[in-house]
Amino acid sequence: MKIPSNLTLEQQFKLKVYQDQVKSMSKQEAQECLLEVLRQMMVKDNLVKQLLKNA
Numbered sequence: 001m002k003i004p005s006n007l008t009l010e011q012q013f014k015l016k017v018y019q020d021q022v023k024s025m026s027k028q029e030a031q032e033c034l035l036e037v038l039r040q041m042m043v044k045d046n047l048v049k050q051l052l053k054n055a
Contacts, residue, residue, distance in 0.1 A: 007015065022030055 022033070025033065
């Protein structure tokens, strides 16, 4: 199964919005935001693994 690595137009737009928001953050705020995004990605990974395990 080939997994697409390109972003959709909507994802590209969201990424640009986040990029603009991060530019106006302090270093501390950006680090906190990064850690929260990483935490959410880990939660998502765990959810996907659990769903696949139960499928």
